[in-house]
Amino acid sequence: MTIAPRDLLRRMFDAAIAAAQPARCVPACLPEPPKGRLVVIGAGKASGAMARAVEDHWPGALSGLVVTRYGYKVPCERIEIMEAAHPVPDAAGLIAAKRIQKLVSDLTADDLVLCLISGGGSALLALPLDGVTLEDKQAVNRALLRSGATISEMNCVRRHLSAVKGGRLAAACAPAKVVTLLLSDVPGDNPMDIASGPTAADPTTCADALAILQRYAITVPRTVLEVLESGRGESVKPGDPRLAGCQTRMIATPQMALDAAAAVARAAGYPVHILSDRIEGEARDVGSVLAGIALQVAGRGQPFTAPCVLLSGGETTVTVRGSGRGGRNVEFLLSLGIALNGQPGIHAIAGDTDGVDGLEEIAGAHLGPDSLSRAWELGVKPKDRLADNDGHGFFETLGDSVVTGPTLTNVNDFRAILIER
Structure with missing residues (x-):
């Protein structure tokens, strides 16, 4: 017919869409159980479904928290699912990021962090650097979305204004090992651009972020300029020893x-x-x-x-x-x-x-x-x-x-x- x-x-x-469903992609990519605890964290539009797939196929104990977009929550028993706004971050995303940061703050070398990252995590995992407010981040996000900047350019700016992106979340997990499951939504599948790379080393700089703002004539709050001009927003770079125990597994791509x-x-x-x-x-x-x-x-x-x-x-x-x-x-x-x-x-x-x-x-x-x-x-x-x-x-x-x-x-x-x- x-x-x-x-x-x-x-x-x-x-x-x-079906080819990239977490229930299909996650199970084969799960790591071996650790000697210590398994803590599951994550952010993105697929993170709730990814968390459910982990629960359905993990053989032992686990706990954790992921944040997804409003309306994308799925029922889980051991992993808490929070919802927040996308594409412009809100207070719920700020609370979720703080809680995730706290979850990984006291781990040992025997523990394993399973990080579930997918597109949308840049807005959903919203924890600005000291001196930058949520309102500042919202203003920058809105301006970037309207500017015509590429996703790579937008995420470069976001990484240098965040307390968790640009490898900072992985650094906070040390000395625990970190395995990140990535569901890619970016051209080229570069880990540092997926959700602005919370567990990926970042070779770009504050100067790069400033150049992007200038390129698109984006006016930003004075606090944002101070973070970038002073270099205080510098991200975690390749070779940082805190990322030595990190692995990345790409589970679904365009x-x-x-x-x-x-x-x-x-x-x-x-x-x-x-x-x-x-x-x-x-x-x-x-x-x-x-x-x-x-x-x-x-x-x-x-x-x-x-x-x-x-x-x-x-x-x-x-x-x-x-x-x-x-x-x-x-x-x-x-x-x-x-x-x-x-x-x-x-x-x-x-x-x-x-x-x-x-x-x-x-x-x-x-x-x-x-x-x-x-x-x-x-x-x-x-x-x-x-x-x-x-x-x-x-x-x-x-x-x-x-x-x-x-x-x-x-x-x-x-x-x-x-x-x-």
């Missing part, structure tokens, strides 16, 4: 999600081409570039022949200039649709695998050959909506939003373009 393009694209998105989606498409008879798992840049620019590739495939059979599916992942950015709600996946799709201009036979889906695109409880959207014509019939002007950063409003009006609810995982953006013969 032939699968409708829209249905196939959604099955591919669902397969990408590439794994793309591979799972590709298998679904191939089973339906479509050749698949994975373009990249680490595409960055302005979402609207990525949309127009991928539209150009799709049109070349459809019209000239280059660099691939139709029918086929083009897959990509990574993390684009949106520099918010309008009054819309942002959302990098819907901005990508709207730009893609404008550039395709109703080209027959090209369908697409884009969404964030955590179920939240930007600040919205919407994962992303579908795009079809008729999306623009349907919008015009409703009096909606696609280019005006793009200029206003209102991709969510555009696709909601068409009834084409993709809503998953909390997915309990996060391997970043997912984009699929299906080109029919």
Whole structure:
């Protein structure tokens, strides 16, 4: 039976999310039991589900605390799950970070800390350095989110304003051993960029963080400048002896999600081409570039022949200039649709695998050959909506939003373009 393009694209998105579920990824990566205690800590949108997977498969005693996004809590018996705000931190994240820091403050060399880290941990694990307030961190976060900075640049700044990121949490665990299970949501899967690297050594500096703020003309509170200019915000560097007992295990990545989606498409008879798992840049620019590739495939059979599916992942950015709600996946799709201009036979889906695109409880959207014509019939002007950063409003009006609810995982953006013969 032939699968409708829209249905196939959604099955591919669902397969990408399923491939990164902690229940599937965590058990095989658990460490050997220690001589002493096992303390479980963590932060991120997937940390609650990761904690549950640990409980379900750990053979001995354990205790601990992890913090996840509001709505992402799962029932656990021995590991406490706290919830906090994302992407802008709140007081609940501050309390959770203080409690986690205290949990690891009196460990011995016989103890083991199992740290469960996933995307979103930068905001959820919110413990500013002395002299920096939560309000200061919130202001910096909001400015970074609107600036167009890459995730690596944003996390560089965050690491140098935090009492737990940039390797500081691992340093606080010494002399205990630390095993970190990472669920990657960043292009390149660099541990120091996943949740701003609470257990990873950080080669970047306060000067690097200052340069990023200057590059994007971000005005920050005077207290933040003092921390960076004085060097007081310097993070834990490679070779620090406190990190000698640390191990990192990557349990799920964007590439794994793309591979799972590709298998679904191939089973339906479509050749698949994975373009990249680490595409960055302005979402609207990525949309127009991928539209150009799709049109070349459809019209000239280059660099691939139709029918086929083009897959990509990574993390684009949106520099918010309008009054819309942002959302990098819907901005990508709207730009893609404008550039395709109703080209027959090209369908697409884009969404964030955590179920939240930007600040919205919407994962992303579908795009079809008729999306623009349907919008015009409703009096909606696609280019005006793009200029206003209102991709969510555009696709909601068409009834084409993709809503998953909390997915309990996060391997970043997912984009699929299906080109029919």
